[in-house]
Amino acid sequence: MAAAAEPLSSSLAPQDRPFEIRATPIGYLGAFATRPIPRGTLVLHDQPLFTLDAPLQAYLFSRAQAGASGGPTPVEGESDDDDKGPAKDFDDFLDRNIRTVLSFKTAQQRADFWDLANTRPDLPQAQAIFATNAVQTSGEIGGMFLLLSRFNSSCRPTLSRPAWDPSSGSTRLYALRDIAEGEELTWTYLNVTFEFEGVDARRDEMRRVFEFECCCPACGPGTMSDDERRASEKRLLQLRRLKERMACEVGPSDEDREARRALLGRMAALSREEGLWETADRLERVLEEA
Numbered sequence: 514m515a516a517a518a519e520p521l522s523s524s525l526a527p528q529d530r531p532f533e534i535r536a537t538p539i540g541y542l543g544a545f546a547t548r549p550i551p552r553g554t555l556v557l558h559d560q561p562l563f564t565l566d567a568p569l570q571a572y573l574f575s576r577a578q579a580g581a582s583g584g585p586t587p588v589e590g591e592s593d594d595d596d597k598g599p600a601k602d603f604d605d606f607l608d609r610n611i612r613t614v615l616s617f618k619t620a621q622q623r624a625d626f627w628d629l630a631n632t633r634p635d636l637p638q639a640q641a642i643f644a645t646n647a648v649q650t651s652g653e654i655g656g657m658f659l660l661l662s663r664f665n666s667s668c669r670p671t672l673s674r675p676a677w678d679p680s681s682g683s684t685r686l687y688a689l690r691d692i693a694e695g696e697e698l699t700w701t702y703l704n705v706t707f708e709f710e711g712v713d714a715r716r717d718e719m720r721r722v723f724e725f726e727c728c729c730p731a732c733g734p735g736t737m738s739d740d741e742r743r744a745s746e747k748r749l750l751q752l753r754r755l756k757e758r759m760a761c762e763v764g765p766s767d768e769d770r771e772a773r774r775a776l777l778g779r780m781a782a783l784s785r786e787e788g789l790w791e792t793a794d795r796l797e798r799v800l801e802e803a
């Protein structure tokens with residue numbers, strides 16, 4: 514299988530990876546290209562240090578609250594914290610389970626985990642690091658990836674969103690366009706349904722979901738001139754309107770089909786102008802089949 518031939522980024526020496534982790538101009542860490550990366554290149558391929566299945570954890574917590582004992586031991590996350598008494602709440606329960614999982618990892622892996630960003634001081638520390646960095650693998654399962662955790666979000670990302678492969682238990686991120694040496698490697702934390710929203714709506718959504726102010730090149734203050742910002746907002750508004758019109762062009766006639774194709778072509782071109790490369794590629798694939 515082709516996937517098996519692609520080495521995990523974490524198994525490569527840092528100098529063999531096409532990126533390095535270093536400070537961004539803002540001060541926190543990020544990943545930067547150390548050489549030109551052609552469009553389509555597999556940039557990051559990694560396996561999680563561990564995963565947490567949210568529904569399973571909720572079930573285990575309710576079981577622990579109910580004082581359940583005996584019966585089969587659940588596979589994931591049952592900790593041996595009996596000496597500390599019952600967990601105070603769900604966050605405490607998750608924190609303990611993460612610590613238990615970590616106790617089976619190497620000293621280096623544990624040190625790398627504790628070194629990751631923590632923007633959730635409201636949570637117990639292990640759970641806070643998980644909440645700051647975990648990435649969805651499949652369904653409601655969160656994956657804790659040590660390298661991917663250093664990649665920041667951008668609303669005009671240079672990389673695709675992480676694509677989870679259940680057969681290899683690994684995730685892959687690809688270059689969406691040619692990337693120059695020194696450019697930051699980013700992906701979009703926001704769900705694609707938000708891709709056509711304007712800067713204020715995106716920033717609000719980032720704050721609501723991820724609890725930080727988005728400083729990416731498309732959102733950060735001073736990253737665009739007023740003219741560029743106006744042009745961007747106009748393109749996004751056009752894209753939202755075209756998307757609404759697409760929903761109406763569902764008829765079976767040749768004319769309807771041509772109208773759909775014209776809309777898709779216009780949307781793909783606008784997306785590309787806006788730097789929404791992944792969306793443009795997706796629309797072009799739909800256009801080929803329309």
Ligand SMILES: C[S@@+](CC[C@H](N)C(=O)[O-])C[C@H]1O[C@@H](n2cnc3c(N)ncnc32)[C@H](O)[C@@H]1O
Nearest residue numbers: 541542630632646662663664665666727728729
């Ligand atoms: C998964 S970590 C990314 C790596 C992190 N910057 C570091 O220093 O390790 C996620 C955190 O990075 C910061 N971050 C990521 N993308 C950002 C963005 N577009 N604007 C502002 N902060 C961002 C936020 O603090 C967020 O909680």
